[in-house]
Amino acid sequence: MNMIYSIALKDFKQHLRSSRFFLTLLLCLLFLPFTLLTGTDDYCARQTVCEQRQAMADSALNNTYVWSQVRPLVIKQTEPLSIFCQGVTSNMGTYNQILLNTYPLLPYAYSDKDCSIIGYKQTEVQGDTGNNENIFLNTFPCTDFTGMIGLVFSLLALIFSYDAFSHEKETGMLRMIFSHPVNRLTFLFGKIGGICLVLVPPVIVCYTISAAYLIYAGIPLSEAVWSGIVLLSMLTLSFIFVCILIGILISLLASTSEQALTVSFLLWIGMVFILPPVSGYLAETIAPIPLYRNIEAKMKLLDDERYYELKEIREKFEKEEKVKTMMALFNNMGEDGFMDKWGLTMSFARAIRRTHAESELTRLVYSDRKWILQKGYLNKLKRQIRLRYWFSCFSPLQVFQETAQHICRTSPENYLSYMHEVRSYRQEVWNYFIDHQLFNSYSYFTTQHEEDFMTEQKMDEVSRKYETLSEEEKTSILQKIENRPKLDTRELPRFAQQPASIQEQVKNGVGTFLFFTVTSLIFIYITIKMAVRYDIR
Amino acid sequence: MLQAIDLTKRYEDGSLALDALNLHIEEGEIFFLLGANGAGKTTTLNLFLNFIRPTSGQALIDGRDSVKQSLEAKRLLSYISENVMLYEDLSARENLEFFARLNGKNLPKETYYNLMRTVGLKETDFEKHVKYFSKGMRQKVGLACVLQKDTPNILMDEPTTGLDPKSAAELMDTLLQLKQKGKSILLCTHDLFRARMIADRIGIMKEGRMVMLRHREEFMNEDIERIYLDYMQEVPQ
Numbered sequence: 001m002n003m004i005y006s007i008a009l010k011d012f013k014q015h016l017r018s019s020r021f022f023l024t025l026l027l028c029l030l031f032l033p034f035t036l037l038t039g040t041d042d043y044c045a046r047q048t049v050c051e052q053r054q055a056m057a058d059s060a061l062n063n064t065y066v067w068s069q070v071r072p073l074v075i076k077q078t079e080p081l082s083i084f085c086q087g088v089t090s091n092m093g094t095y096n097q098i099l100l101n102t103y104p105l106l107p108y109a110y111s112d113k114d115c116s117i118i119g120y121k122q123t124e125v126q127g128d129t130g131n132n133e134n135i136f137l138n139t140f141p142c143t144d145f146t147g148m149i150g151l152v153f154s155l156l157a158l159i160f161s162y163d164a165f166s167h168e169k170e171t172g173m174l175r176m177i178f179s180h181p182v183n184r185l186t187f188l189f190g191k192i193g194g195i196c197l198v199l200v201p202p203v204i205v206c207y208t209i210s211a212a213y214l215i216y217a218g219i220p221l222s223e224a225v226w227s228g229i230v231l232l233s234m235l236t237l238s239f240i241f242v243c244i245l246i247g248i249l250i251s252l253l254a255s256t257s258e259q260a261l262t263v264s265f266l267l268w269i270g271m272v273f274i275l276p277p278v279s280g281y282l283a284e285t286i287a288p289i290p291l292y293r294n295i296e297a298k299m300k301l302l303d304d305e306r307y308y309e310l311k312e313i314r315e316k317f318e319k320e321e322k323v324k325t326m327m328a329l330f331n332n333m334g335e336d337g338f339m340d341k342w343g344l345t346m347s348f349a350r351a352i353r354r355t356h357a358e359s360e361l362t363r364l365v366y367s368d369r370k371w372i373l374q375k376g377y378l379n380k381l382k383r384q385i386r387l388r389y390w391f392s393c394f395s396p397l398q399v400f401q402e403t404a405q406h407i408c409r410t411s412p413e414n415y416l417s418y419m420h421e422v423r424s425y426r427q428e429v430w431n432y433f434i435d436h437q438l439f440n441s442y443s444y445f446t447t448q449h450e451e452d453f454m455t456e457q458k459m460d461e462v463s464r465k466y467e468t469l470s471e472e473e474k475t476s477i478l479q480k481i482e483n484r485p486k487l488d489t490r491e492l493p494r495f496a497q498q499p500a501s502i503q504e505q506v507k508n509g510v511g512t513f514l515f516f517t518v519t520s521l522i523f524i525y526i527t528i529k530m531a532v533r534y535d536i537r
Numbered sequence: 538m539l540q541a542i543d544l545t546k547r548y549e550d551g552s553l554a555l556d557a558l559n560l561h562i563e564e565g566e567i568f569f570l571l572g573a574n575g576a577g578k579t580t581t582l583n584l585f586l587n588f589i590r591p592t593s594g595q596a597l598i599d600g601r602d603s604v605k606q607s608l609e610a611k612r613l614l615s616y617i618s619e620n621v622m623l624y625e626d627l628s629a630r631e632n633l634e635f636f637a638r639l640n641g642k643n644l645p646k647e648t649y650y651n652l653m654r655t656v657g658l659k660e661t662d663f664e665k666h667v668k669y670f671s672k673g674m675r676q677k678v679g680l681a682c683v684l685q686k687d688t689p690n691i692l693m694d695e696p697t698t699g700l701d702p703k704s705a706a707e708l709m710d711t712l713l714q715l716k717q718k719g720k721s722i723l724l725c726t727h728d729l730f731r732a733r734m735i736a737d738r739i740g741i742m743k744e745g746r747m748v749m750l751r752h753r754e755e756f757m758n759e760d761i762e763r764i765y766l767d768y769m770q771e772v773p774q
Binding site for chain 2: 003007018172535536537
């Protein structure tokens with residue numbers, strides 16, 4: 001142990017005096033503050049948008065008159081750890097609306113009509129497959145803090161380790177060292193220790209400085225954020241360890257330092273620039289997804305079918321209730337069954353109530369039918385993600401980045417499980433409506449009390465009288481309608497996003513730590529085998 | 538005491554580098570191993586150092602097998618190569634300290650300074666980076682390493698090559714001092730002149746075999762250079 005320490009210490013001293021160490025400092029100083037600042041700015045901007053949207057959502061819910069207007073907006077809370085790792089955040093939207101007609105698929109980004117339900121404007125693509133359409137795959141994670149850490153430190157680990165054996169052999173130092181009572185494994189672990197001594201402190205300093213900066217920037221740091229930072233640093237260290245072992249293995253296999261440097265550099269290029277797009281491409285090729293436009297077209301057909309079914313229901317109840325006057329003094333209507341009427345006849349109100357009692361359930365049935373299509377699409381997206389994940393196992397950098405996304409709750413899986421929560425909430429909302437018989441109530445579409453509904457005759461009179469009113473009197477009536485009492489929605493279930501927890505972070509990280517441990521053990525085993533056989537002459 | 542018993546090395550390509558070498562170097566003896574390039578001198582040293590494994594036979598260092606008791610054997614052995622290899626970006630003292638630590642020693646700075654004084658290194662060079670050192674100065678640091686390790690056996694591979702006459706003479710003086718202390722010294726060289734000066738025995742190697750062995754009393758009365766050249770030209774049986 002003492003000898004390992006001596007070799008590690010000697011290497012540490014040498015590394016500190018080398019140009020490589022200055023490169024380490026330079027790269028850390030150049031890129032990391034930059035990514036931290038941009039990450040924080042981005043987080044703050046998203047947080048502002050979220051707060052505004054949340055205020056709008058709360059206000060919308062508190063200013064409803066009828067239950068058909070209650071379509072809660074669900075706002076995705078910004079993850080503070082996204083400062084470190086954005087994952088797919090920039091590709092995703094921030095909100096969803098709970099609708100009767102449709103299940104929420106993914107967070108919505110825009111409200112433009114041109115945009116599809118998956119939240120971004122799709123380009124016109126010929127054919128049936130939607131390659132490059134998986135927004136979970138179209139990411140370049142190297143621009144965030146952990147991305148840059150992975151990029152810089154994988155390069156540095158290779159730079160420090162590629163000539164660990166080959167350079168010593170070339171300079172004849174191996175002969176000198178092994179003429180002393182030094183075990184080859186002692187030398188190997190000393191070498192690894194020396195590189196770790198150089199690379200571990202900068203990693204810890206980087207994360208400490210970033211945590212200090214977050215406190216300075218006033219970012220709320222919960223327990224989960226702290227544990228996330230600790231886990232990220234541990235993940236980075238285990239990743240660097242694997243990279244060091246790869247570098248040393250290259251050093252043992254290469255016949256010259258130049259050869260080792262070339263191989264290390266090519267490997268790094270492959271890890272950073274080639275494997276990520278290749279794994280995405282392979283995933284898309286092996287498990288293609290259909291064009292979402294085609295799914296939307298099928299959903300549109302179901303919507304048309306539903307429209308006619310609802311029309312039939314409406315006509316059936318209008319007939320049964322013998323509705324003669326299908327008008328209201330105040331009428332406001334919108335999408336997803338929204339209807340706010342005032343000044344109705346008894347027969348018309350009854351027909352609408354009975355229609356809603358059936359039609360809104362029909363909407364739910366159709367949304368379930370549409371969900372089958374959406375779910376099929378989602379499963380294909382998931383399959384692509386999973387395939388990409390398996391392919392990325394060939395690159396420790398990708399494994400590191402994907403785990404960082406998991407820990408920071410910005411990975412595709414996190415978004416998918418969040419959407420699962422949103423869909424559960426949707427179920428909860430509509431169950432509330434069903435349990436409280438809101439679809440079957442007058443309050444679903446009017447603020448008028450049952451006893452105030454008019455007869456057909458009264459309606460004719462009021463209508464005629466309304467025509468004779470002056471503009472001022474008409475405005476006064478409209479104002480009266482505006483000042484109607486609002487709906488009490490306090491009992492309506494509210495969406496509570498699952499907060500980040502240490503257990504969840506640990507659970508997300510455990511697999512990768514195991515992966516890195518197994519990979520390290522395999523590399524250590526191969527490295528030991530190689531080191532023992534290494535020709536030191 | 539250094540001992541080679543039927544020591545043989547055949548490489549993977551089939552070439553025979555060393556053919557049943559038998560050698561016995563007593564305490565306080567300086568043995569010069571002579572021979573042309575490729576004769577098997579360095580292979581012999583490599584086998585004693587366990588850098589390569591023998592095909593058959595044994596290399597013993599004070600009775601310890603160089604393969605089976607490698608670490609124990611190396612504790613009893615010092616080695617100086619033709620170009621003493623040191624860490625360029627460490628000072629002479631740091632290099633000494635590092636090699637001392639490899640032997641499990643943690644000595645005070647002053648001890649290293651004394652060792653360097655003993656081998657004739659200037660005080661101003663003690664903390665200077667080795668990259669600025671001449672070959673002679675490196676040899677001195679190498680010798681300081683040997684003194685620090687203080688082993689009963691010393692192996693040297695062409696130690697005088699490239700040294701100026703003064704440095705070479707100083708090295709020979711140091712070797713004689715070490716001999717006085719009872720060290721067994723095996724020195725591989727082409728330097729017949731130095732061999733004649735201080736060797737107790739010389740052996741001439743050719744194509745992996747020891748073709749001639751002479752005691753000091755014998756070779757002092759002979760034209761060693763003539764004998765050496767004759768052996769080099771002789772077609773092996």
